[in-house]
Amino acid sequence: MATHFRLSKSLGLAVAVLSIGMVAAYLALPIVALFFHSSPELFLSSLSEPKVIDALVLSLMTSTIAMVVIVLVGTPAAYFHSRMDYPGKSIVDILIDLPLVLPPAVAGLALLLLYGRMGLFGQYLHMFGIDIAFTIVAVMMAQVFVASPFYLRQAKALFGQLDPSYEQTARSLGASPLFVFATIVLPLTFEGLLSGLVMTFARALGEFGATIMVAGNLPGVTQTMPLAIYGAMQGDFNTAITISILLVLISFGIMAIISIITKRRGLIA
């Protein structure tokens, strides 16, 4: 009996070590390969290349603007969505989730068919001399489309979980709806919103498929970091690796921020 127990215990331990080890190795090895192929000197020298700097600046700028747009429009939308019952609410729920399952290339093509020069809207905008496709605006529109669910879903869930009696009490104490939102709703959901925000930024930063369809791959204009990697693959392999390493570092930074935020949240609750 005791040997049997010891045997099953060591078998369990073996399965645990093996399976966790496989998961960790499978996820870590590609990243290791990336760093292996470069050297600090190579990394630093191609870091100063204008192509790399252009892509970095463009990526950070467009992702930040996309994030701000999502927060400004998405926060009130998520709040009212979670606080109200209205016809078609479940359809809006599906729409919010749609970009998560829609292949980015499909999203990009769809955006092109809407805003492109021959598109449903685009043809009229074109009459007024406004062209969206293959501009920096198209880059951000693609990012907003694919990245919005990360913030919207989080915000929707947070507002939905918040006990309405907090807001009702605050109103009865004399606070206007806006004052209630600023002093009660936002502080009670802040950490969660922030982590949704960071995920949204990360998704926008990594956006490739929709961007290349609707915005193209024009260096200095619409070539974000993922597109620059794709472009550099044709010839300048080192540049591709350098940009990839940059993206890995930024992703690591983002994950670190999220874990700090969630830890703090754990302490408060």
Added chain:
Amino acid sequence: MLDISVSRQLRDFELSVDLTVKTGEYCILAGNNGAGKSTLLNMIAGLIDPEKGYIRSNGTTFFDAGDRINIPPEERQIGYVFQNAAVFPHLTVAENITYGLRARGMGKSLRDSNVTGLTKRLGLNHLLDCKAAQLSGGQKQLVALGRALAIEPVLLLLDEPYRALDRTIHPIVADCLQEMVTSWDIPCILVTHQNSELDLTNCWNCRIHDGKIEKSDAR
């Protein structure tokens, strides 16, 4: 005087209530779960709109379906204590109690000095800097009561305010309520599940069942 005549179709029955509560008087409203007690309080507070009728308090019309008057909750100046206390967990006890004064744009020092008597009465002075999330159930109810009283309400609505209270503080709460309601001369509706456990004078009982006031010993 609070003068109510409201009706609204709820899921299972129609809530239809005519009720008058004089100033300085307590109406103890009893009834089973789902009888419409909390809905009635929410209507008076302006959080749910009646379909028909009116709500008047001391000559001010809060709501009138006919005249299309509907004053928003923040302008009714009603002290409303929810059943679950709903203290704001991210704020301190002092910040909770002075929240209504802050919403009215009162400065911090003035706010704090305004409520010192009240917090002392409720025995909360040693807890003023505590985050409300850390309080016990009974302490939360005291904070919620203090917060509602701090705005010097024209009407008090208490939804089972003493459920989580330690019996030993019942007399403190009763005393505090008694003094405020009498000195401000305001009506008070106190919702209860069972019989009132607070020792209050000048109160009368009524019972609500399926949205109707069934039994009342109002004089």
